[in-house]
Amino acid sequence: MPRPKDIAEPHKEIRFTRGRQALVFTALGVALLCAALGLWIKAAPILGNAAGEAPAVPSYGWGFVPLLPSIWAFWAAAHCARHAYLILTPLGVEVFPFWFPSKNMDILYWSELSGAELDEMQTRLTLHRSGGGGAVISLAPIPRAQRPLLAKAVEGRAGELG
Numbered sequence: 120m121p122r123p124k125d126i127a128e129p130h131k132e133i134r135f136t137r138g139r140q141a142l143v144f145t146a147l148g149v150a151l152l153c154a155a156l157g158l159w160i161k162a163a164p165i166l167g168n169a170a171g172e173a174p175a176v177p178s179y180g181w182g183f184v185p186l187l188p189s190i191w192a193f194w195a196a197a198h199c200a201r202h203a204y205l206i207l208t209p210l211g212v213e214v215f216p217f218w219f220p221s222k223n224m225d226i227l228y229w230s231e232l233s234g235a236e237l238d239e240m241q242t243r244l245t246l247h248r249s250g251g252g253g254a255v256i257s258l259a260p261i262p263r264a265q266r267p268l269l270a271k272a273v274e275g276r277a278g279e280l281g
Contacts, residue, residue, distance in 0.1 A: 131208065131209050132206055132207060132208040132209070133206070133207040133268070133269075133272055134203045134205075134206050135203065135204050135205040135206070135261050135265060135269060136199065136200055136201070136202065136203055136204055136261075137199035137200070137202070137204045137217075137260040138199070138200060138260075138261065138262040138265070139259065139260055139261060139262045139263075140217075140259075140260045141195075141196045141197075141199035141200040142196075142262075144192045144193070144195040144196035144199060145192070145193070145196040147189075147192040148189045148192035148193040148196060149189075150189075151185040151186070151188050151189030151192060152185070152186070152189040154185040154189075155182045155183070155184075155185045155186040156182070158176050158181045158184070158185070159179055159182040161175045161176040162175075162176040162177070162178060162179045162181065162182065199260070202215065202220065203215055204260050204261060205244075205261070205269070207269075207272050207273070207276070209229075210226065210228055210229065211226050211227050211228035211229045211230075211231075211232070212226070212227045212229075212232075212246060212256075213225070213226045214226075214227070214254070214256060225254070227248070227253075227254055229276065231248050231249055231250070232246055232247065232248060232249065233247045233248065233249040234246075234247045235247070235273045235276065237258075237266075237269075237270050237273065237274075241258060241263075241266040241267070241269075241270060242257065242258050242259065243256065243257060244256040244258055244273065
């Protein structure tokens, strides 16, 4: 997996990863891995009864069916934990989508924003552009423990905007 690029001035930005989504993908990967192990155990001929019946699963190959998605789930968990979802920089707010983040990223410059607000449940960040429009960003991928830090950073910067 490629590592994220080095940051020129890391002390001037706050990065928020998809840590909550990483936890979900890790749990999915563990569940699928357990299903693969269960299928391999059920395919073992030792588990047949004394009458010599065939195992419950006809082939060990059925264990590979959940194994391949579990590998993808672990990869997705590592990707979500390593790469940023939101970055607050001196230039603005960088938003990285799940699919093709380097190609589809969006940056909202502080100079074009007229305000920012978080809803009372801290599940959505709304950024208002001075010319109209803006962005509504879901905070579901960010762990709950990090949301107060995001709220404090956004409110501080929104206070500077006016």
